[in-house]
Amino acid sequence: MRPCDGSPSRRGRAPVTAPALSARDVTVTAADGRLLLRLDRLDVAPGAALGVRGPSGAGKSTLLNALAGLLRPATGAIRWGGTDVAALGEAARDAFRRRFMGLIFQDFLLFEELSPLDNAAVGAAFAPRAERAAIRARAAALLDRLGVAAGARDVSRMSGGERQRIAVARALSGGPRVILADEPTASLDRANADLLIADLLALAREGGGTVIAVSHDPAVTMAMDRIVSVVDGVARDGDHAGAAVVAAPVAERARA
Numbered sequence: 001m002r003p004c005d006g007s008p009s010r011r012g013r014a015p016v017t018a019p020a021l022s023a024r025d026v027t028v029t030a031a032d033g034r035l036l037l038r039l040d041r042l043d044v045a046p047g048a049a050l051g052v053r054g055p056s057g058a059g060k061s062t063l064l065n066a067l068a069g070l071l072r073p074a075t076g077a078i079r080w081g082g083t084d085v086a087a088l089g090e091a092a093r094d095a096f097r098r099r100f101m102g103l104i105f106q107d108f109l110l111f112e113e114l115s116p117l118d119n120a121a122v123g124a125a126f127a128p129r130a131e132r133a134a135i136r137a138r139a140a141a142l143l144d145r146l147g148v149a150a151g152a153r154d155v156s157r158m159s160g161g162e163r164q165r166i167a168v169a170r171a172l173s174g175g176p177r178v179i180l181a182d183e184p185t186a187s188l189d190r191a192n193a194d195l196l197i198a199d200l201l202a203l204a205r206e207g208g209g210t211v212i213a214v215s216h217d218p219a220v221t222m223a224m225d226r227i228v229s230v231v232d233g234v235a236r237d238g239d240h241a242g243a244a245v246v247a248a249p250v251a252e253r254a255r256a
């Protein structure tokens with residue numbers, strides 16, 4: 001993988017403005033009513049980079065999925081700019097996410113039989129016809145920058161690291177204003193993990209995009225501007241800069 005050296009992905013495009021995030025009094029519950037996550041308050045400025053850390057099973061992915069609108073909280077508001085995704089129905093949340101967000105999942109979720117380019121440009125299928133060529137061109141430029149041969153072979157025979165980089169290119173090919181990543185370096189060795197996170201942050205910053213990254217890897221979370229910790233289903237301040245998160249007492253969660 002090569003380090004970032006410019007921004008082919010954004011050439012010729014108007015600068016984007018990321019929406020500010022403001023979350024209040026959010027709770028996420030399981031189908032049986034069990035409390036999975038409590039987040040009293042979280043504010044993230046446009047273009048900021050937020051790390052989310054915590055033990056396995058603590059609720060980090062649940063937090064990310066709620067911020068992405070992939071799940072609907074039981075209570076509270078999750079405002080991206082003027083839009084409260086927690087108040088939207090599923091179709092409207094999907095549309096909002098497609099328009100503004102790029103997601104990187106822990107297990108990639110690639111189409112095995114497609115080439116790296118077809119995977120990275122898959123968002124074109126959901127975009128207006130006039131935007132499709134640009135998405136494909138950005139996907140090709142991103143793959144080049146991340147050191148993956150765009151049309152080499154289908155992704156089923158590629159390494160975990162290559163697949164991870166394709167997933168990053170896919171997340172960024174639509175020019176998202178918000179990038180949400182769940183363990184984006186899980187499949188990479190130290191050197192490639194460091195390069196990938198540097199690339200991800202550089203690409204996001206060039207476009208003014210916000211990054212929120214869940215990771216067990218301290219090198220990833222410490223590369224962000226701020227850290228939120230999730231412990232036992234409660235999101236709270238980290239010790240790295242001033243995250244505006246107010247934690248609920250764990251005892252309160254245990255009662256719920």
Ligand SMILES: Nc1ncnc2c1ncn2[C@@H]1O[C@H](COP(=O)(O)OP(=O)(O)OP(=O)(O)O)[C@@H](O)[C@H]1O
Pocket residue numbers: 030031036054055056057058059060061062063
């Ligand atoms: N849809 C669901 N229904 C019931 N329980 C769930 C659901 N999704 C997640 N959980 C539970 O919520 C808790 C938090 O899960 P989550 O995946 O958010 O943790 P995590 O911190 O991301 O863990 P890891 O680091 O291992 O990925 C776990 O106990 C998990 O089993």
